[in-house]
Amino acid sequence: MAAFVIDEGQCFHCAEALPTHPTHAHLDGASRPFCCDGCAAAAAWIRDARLTDYYQLRSEAAARVGTKLADYAAWDREDVIVEHARWLEDGSREITVLTDGMRCAACAWLIDKGLRNESGVEDIVANAVTGRVRIRWRPDATPLSKPLQRMAALGYRPYLATGLEREEARRRDRNRWILRMGIAGLGAMQAMMFAEALYLDTAGEMSSATRDFFRWITFLVATPVVFYSGWPFLEGMWRELRHRRLGMDTLIATSTLLAWGASVVETVRHGVHVWYDAAVMFVFLLLAARMIEQGVRKAASAQVDALARARPLLAMRETGNDAESGREQVLVSQLQPGDTVRVAPGEPAPCDGLLLQAGAFDEALLTGESTPVAKQVGDVAYAGSICIDMPARLKVTATGAKTRLSELARLVDEAQAERPHMAQLADRIAHRFVVLLFLSALVVYIGWRIHDPTRAFEVMLAVLVVSCPCALSLAIPSALAAAYGALSKIGVLCVREDVLDRLAAVDTVVFDKTGTLTDGQPRIAHVDVLSGMHEAEAIDIAQALERDSRHPLARAFNALPSTQGMKAEAVREWPGQGIEGMVAGQRWKLGQATFAATNGKEEGHDIWLGDGEQLHARFTLTEQMRCDAASAMHRLRDAGMSIALASGDSETAVAAMAQRLDIPQHASRQTPEDKLARVRALQVEGHRVAMVGDGINDAPVLAGADVSLAMGEGAALAQRAADFVITGPRLIRIPQAIDIARRTRAVIRQNLGWATAYNLLALPLAAMGHVTPWVAALGMALSSLLVTLNALRLTKVPV
The missing domain is CATH 3.30.70.100 (Alpha-Beta Plaits)
Incomplete structure (x- = not known):
């Protein structure tokens, strides 16, 4: 592999872009530029330790060191x-x-x-x-x-x-597989070498003693391959027989034991043929295919490992109530909501918490976005996000299993633990195929016993081996595992089974507006008061009503300056309309004009405060469209999608958004029931509908659509109702996910087609005696390998 080449304008150590005034250090007789003092110090240490060969050997850039290192x-x-x-x-x-x-x-x-x-x-x-x-x-x-x-x-x-015991178990299992593979590979080479000597004696000139010597030495080589390297298949057969269900492992183990056992019998009785080579080749090639399949699955679970790495072990907790108070280093498990922690630059946040001072955090692991996110006082910083530039102070709101990081890890774990219906269907087909294959092999054996008894066992063995449904059983699971891995790389978590195929069939995408097409952070431009109410009083009442709400609009009100800190009681949310409750002994309503007062009339993109009879204040909102919304719509249209917009917002705001994004179908003032009815109508017309939303009021329509995608910043109820959760803020993930789903469906069809064609071609050839057992093992393994490698193409993430 060629060495990594640093271009001009890149840091010599990590290849990051150089700042205006880079740091320089002498290395290999030349002055090299570095992006920071940390990278320069690392290169200097490598030079002083006489390890500069690293820069000639590497094929990838190093990670950026940074200017401040953590204290370990x-x-x-x-x-x-x-x-x-x-x-x-x-x-x-x-x-x-x-x-x-x-x-x-x-x-x-x-x-x-x-x-x-x-x-x-x-x-x-x-x-x-x-x-x-x-x-x-x-x-x-x-x-x-x-x-x-x-x-x-x-x-x-x-x-x-992830813990000593789990790490030790992982290492022992990996070492066992490597040892099994090594023994199988050496055994296969030796067995084929001895078998070649026997095959080349076509004239029968080899003495009986020499032939027996080759057979007994092959027996010694093949036995550990069959019973140690092939143990996963033997164990799998025992498990399948205990559950009275024939499967792939039963067929593999039966074929291997038949080849080995018959060879032992023929060796003892000085028979004509032995099949040790077929047994060891079968085990070796199947082990190779299974290890590649495991590699695909490990790639799919890489997101879980990354989330596990993001959990810091220790936290710096303040012992007082202000920034000048003392500090103590404690285990993260000792943190409690309400504690104040400090996060050093370059360190991950140990918990979810509210920022006590402005800062920036890299949330790439949680959202898939590499650009740091600037946050203001009161914004939430999530556990696992990396603090950038300056120290941060957080007031702890959630720790451990309650953090967003843990929720994402749980979603990934649950998605990978579920066995999709398509994979279960493939298993059932493979089970019936195995039963049919055993019956076919018996018929072939009886037929050859009548026609040529000397070849009956050899032909039957070839039939069993060549038609092993490994490729059929791998066709779907390997593709799904690779697809899940690709989705997790772009920040799309599949949280339900059997949804990839439905996503691939989608032809219409319906979007919510606020929090979905917009950034989910509405802002109050100005406040107009009516009927003699003071602006501060209107703000206090609105804040009291919205204080505990998870609706995106609540953040806009809570960001306003408060004077009295009123409290609301008996608060009730009316999805798509507004919120009401008792504040200072009086009932207030906040939401649409027609909801806030009986004499209210809809007027643009405004939120009204009223007592049910009369309007008292108007809050004019502004919001920002997501930066990639237009490109996402363009990609969806290029993919043949119809796009619609259904929002609970006013006609003016919805029409303006639809015009900016060139969405011809749009509807405003939609209640949750209206949105669900609109999706149902599209489904009646024959469309496959995907719904994209983020709010509590989107939960019914997310559950009712053919496929649903929830934005990761949205309400937990919406995420629980959805099939996919988009962990990042970028809408371009939606056409990318659809592209992965469509490619997955194509790969599964290709795999199933190849597996079926292979078995239809190979089985008659083997039954007619044109295929030897070791060639059958090679053909079966190559078909499984082809299916797995074809699935690996899905790991490439679309741009």
């Missing part, structure tokens, strides 16, 4: 690492950490060499594929924080793995 001293505390590090017999300790900056083999090489230079570090194992680094160190010689600080200084920020 807390990792030296026993209560922090007790569940993640283990003691070894020689008095050393071992821990596995994660890093998302290790992007190529050269990164792993640099970490290995760099950390071995630290005193007290006894062993380092860095894996560029999994992003895991295993460190063994002597606590009496060096604290753990020292090698971790070195990792961070090189640009590889460490995170705690």
Whole structure:
């Protein structure tokens, strides 16, 4: 692989764009530019440690180091690492950490060499594929924080793995699969070599003793392959037989054991043929196909691993009530709502919280957007988002399982745990196919016993092997796993089963307006008061009514300055109309003019405050359209979609938005029932409808559409009713998701077509005796491999 080349204007270490006044350092006899002091210091250390070969070996840029590094001293505390590090017999300790900056083999090489230079570090194992680094160190010689600080200084920020037991189980399982694959590969090569010697004796000139020697040595080679490397298939067969359901593992294990057992019998009785080569080839090739399938599934679950890495372990909690108070470092699990925490630049927020001072956060992990989000006082910063530029102070609102980060991780886990109906259907087809195949093999065996008894077993074995429905069983699961991985990369979470195929069939997309086509952050431009009410009083009443509401409009009122801090009682929301409640002993209504007062009349994009009889104040709202709304509409039209707009907003506001986005079908003042009726009408006309919304009042129509997508910033009820959750603010994710769904449907059809055609062609050829067992194993494995590799094409994310 070619070395990574740095262009002019890029940082020599991380390839980020250079600032106006970059930092320079001498490296390899030349002055190199760097984006920050951290990258310059990392390069200088690499130079001084004589590890500059890293820059020639790497195939990807390093991660940006930054100007401020985290303090890892807390990792030296026993209560922090007790569940993640283990003691070894020689008095050393071992821990596995994660890093998302290790992007190529050269990164792993640099970490290995760099950390071995630290005193007290006894062993380092860095894996560029999994992003895991295993460190063994002597606590009496060096604290753990020292090698971790070195990792961070090189640009590889460490995170705690998912727990010692789970990490150990993951490592043991990976090592077992690698060992099984290695034994199967060596065994297959040796068995084929010995089998070739037997096959080449076409004239029968080999002595009986020599032939028996080759057979017994092949027996010794094949036995560990069948019973150790092939153990996953044997175990799967036992599980299927216990549940009285024949499946792929039963067919694989039966074919393998038949080939091996018959070969042993023929070896003992000095028979004519043995089939050790078919047994070991079958196991080796199927193991290879299964490991590739596991790779596809791991790629799909990468989002869960990334979310797990984003959870910080420690938090800096303030001990007083102001910015000058003392601080203490505590475990995140010890935080409580109402606490105030500080987040250093470059560190992830440990909880969901309200900002006590303006700042910026990188929410790429949660939303898929790489641009930092500027936030004002009172805005929410989410756990896992990275603090940018300056320290932040947060008032804790949610911790642990209640954070948005945990909710997203739960949605991904649930989506991947569900088994789609299409995959279940493929399993049922494979089960019936296996039963039919066993019957066909029996018929073929009986026929060949009559025609040529010497080839009966060999032909039957070839039939069993060549028609193994591996490709059929992999056709759908491998494609779905790859598609889920691609969706998670763009920030679209699939939260229900069997929705990808429905999304691929969509021809009409209906959008809500506020919070969906707009940024969900309406602002009050000005306040007009009527009937002698003071502006401050109107604001206080409106704030009291909206204080606990999750509607997007509530944020606009809560952002206004408050004077009296009134409280509302008996508050009730009327979806699509407004909100009412008791404030200072009087009933007030806030919403549409016709809702707020009996004499109210609809007037533009305004919110009215009334007592049910008379209007007292008008709040004029303004909102901003999402930056990519126009390009998303263009992409949808290019994909053949019809677009409609249905909103509870006024006719003036809805018409203006529809005109800006060139949406011919639009409807205003839509109640939840109206929206649902509109979608139902489209469905009656034969359309497949996707609904995109974000509010509580969108939940009924989201549940009633053929496919529904909820914006991640919206109400939890809307997300629970939806099939997909778009974690980021960009609408372009919608046409991208539809493109992935359509490509997934095409790949599944291709896979099923190939698997069916292969079996229809291979089965007659094998039954007629034109295919030997080892060739049958090769053909079956190649068909499974083709299906899996075809599914891998879905991992490419559309631009």
